[in-house]
Amino acid sequence: MPAIAPPSSSLCGPSSPCGASVCADEVVNVSSRGALRRLPGPPSRRAAPAWRTLRLRALLVGSLMAATLVSGPAAARDLIVRTETGSVKVTEVASGLKNPWSLAFLPDGRMLVTERPGTMRIVGRDGMVSAPIAGVPEVHARGQGGLLDVALSPDFATDGLIVFSYAEPTAKGARTAVARALLDADALRLEDVRRIFAQNEDPSGSHHWGSRLVFARDGTLFVTLGDRFHQRERAQAIDSHLGKVVRIALDGSVPADNPLVGRAGALPEIWSWGHRNVQGAALHPQTGELWTHEHGPQGGDEINRTRAGLNYGWPEVTYGREYVTGRTIGEGETRAGVEAPVLQFTPSIAPSGMAFYTGDVFPQWKGSLFVGALKFQLLARLVLDGERVVHEERMLTELGRRIRDVRQGPDGHLWLVDETEGRILRLDPA
Numbered sequence: 049m050p051a052i053a054p055p056s057s058s059l060c061g062p063s064s065p066c067g068a069s070v071c072a073d074e075v076v077n078v079s080s081r082g083a084l085r086r087l088p089g090p091p092s093r094r095a096a097p098a099w100r101t102l103r104l105r106a107l108l109v110g111s112l113m114a115a116t117l118v119s120g121p122a123a124a125r126d127l128i129v130r131t132e133t134g135s136v137k138v139t140e141v142a143s144g145l146k147n148p149w150s151l152a153f154l155p156d157g158r159m160l161v162t163e164r165p166g167t168m169r170i171v172g173r174d175g176m177v178s179a180p181i182a183g184v185p186e187v188h189a190r191g192q193g194g195l196l197d198v199a200l201s202p203d204f205a206t207d208g209l210i211v212f213s214y215a216e217p218t219a220k221g222a223r224t225a226v227a228r229a230l231l232d233a234d235a236l237r238l239e240d241v242r243r244i245f246a247q248n249e250d251p252s253g254s255h256h257w258g259s260r261l262v263f264a265r266d267g268t269l270f271v272t273l274g275d276r277f278h279q280r281e282r283a284q285a286i287d288s289h290l291g292k293v294v295r296i297a298l299d300g301s302v303p304a305d306n307p308l309v310g311r312a313g314a315l316p317e318i319w320s321w322g323h324r325n326v327q328g329a330a331l332h333p334q335t336g337e338l339w340t341h342e343h344g345p346q347g348g349d350e351i352n353r354t355r356a357g358l359n360y361g362w363p364e365v366t367y368g369r370e371y372v373t374g375r376t377i378g379e380g381e382t383r384a385g386v387e388a389p390v391l392q393f394t395p396s397i398a399p400s401g402m403a404f405y406t407g408d409v410f411p412q413w414k415g416s417l418f419v420g421a422l423k424f425q426l427l428a429r430l431v432l433d434g435e436r437v438v439h440e441e442r443m444l445t446e447l448g449r450r451i452r453d454v455r456q457g458p459d460g461h462l463w464l465v466d467e468t469e470g471r472i473l474r475l476d477p478a
């Protein structure tokens with residue numbers, strides 16, 4: 049099991065700002081200025097104090113100007129960064145978003161963007177940010193919860209459907225849910241909104257919702273579901289939706305070939321179990337299999353080939369440790385019958401967003417797997433040989449921002465969601 053060497057000592061521990069309870073993603077109610085205050089950065093970020101100070105000043109001024117989130121094209125605030133394979137320009141395409149979580153490209157190149165507090169907007173090709181789209185259900189916008197992922201139906205051009213995930217409030221607590229809706233992009237409206245999935249448990253608490261949405265090649269939908277933090281033992285229970293990946297059809301029904309269909313006491317939606325908090329998922333471009341990553345606790349973030357009917361271990365098998373005490377969790381790092389990760393990160397980078405790069409704009413990156421990082425505030429490029437990770441590059445440390453999502457655009461560029469400053473960024477060859 050390769051363990052990637054960290055760029056610095058662990059940023060998370062009993063004496064760290066985030067050591068008191070939950071770490072990594074796992075910073076609660078992040079406001080842009082709050083995140084900058086609370087999170088220590090990797091050395092490379094601290095190595096650019098002048099640039100950083102300017103950005104902080106710009107942010108303070110910008111916050112006064114952001115009375116409305118309907119904004120024009122972003123001012124040019126671009127950055128050239130070096131990578132192992134040449135320089136890259138980080139272009140700010142849009143700004144003024146509040147805790148953006150996910151983006152999905154429409155066929156015409158516009159972007160559908162979710163903001164965790166509960167709004168969905170359209171960002172034009174020129175960076176213009178729309179007013180909120182009407183029809184989004186009420187969300188539990190607390191902690192890490194709120195409006196989360198969004199994806200287009202594979203047949204969007206003909207059916208006009210989108211799916212989105214959110215923390216759904218209930219009388220008792222909240223749960224991860226998924227809805228589908230018809231998108232009228234020009235009228236900024238969702239129609240015929242139908243909830244197609246909700247977890248069968250709705251504990252209180254506001255952490256670990258998952259919830260990435262990826263359509264398989266057969267048109268079924270993978271949904272990743274967090275363990276809700278205090279309920280981690282339920283990740284091993286196959287009568288619970290906590291700590292699972294599930295696979296459903298677009299109408300919410302259960303595909304007949306799901307691995308636990310017909311097993312007594314099991315929920316038939318379950319695809320795989322033993323997950324902690326999966327905030328990145330994508331299909332491998334060659335095999336078509338689902339790959340995911342998940343947050344470890346203190347150490348032990350994982351990248352997994354996420355296969356039908358397999359147990360991914362949490363919380364019985366993990367490379368991570370308990371917060372604060374540093375004690376071991378469960379039985380150890382490996383066990384027969386538990387699927388080992390393709391790669392684990394100790395210390396935790398806090399991964400979010402995932403994309404296999406298949407475009408032509410950066411030929412040197414073709415076949416690489418990109419993973420955003422929240423706590424370490426960087427973009428990881430993983431070089432694959434088949435299904436093995438043979439090299440890791442950590443880039444964009446100069447940016448020093450929480451990267452919440454990473455997507456390949458239809459233009460072949462790599463696109464990033466900067467959660468810290470509420471921006472959409474595009475990578476261009478420099």
Ligand SMILES: [Ca+2]
Pocket residue numbers: 322350360361362365366387389
């Ligand atoms: Ca695992």
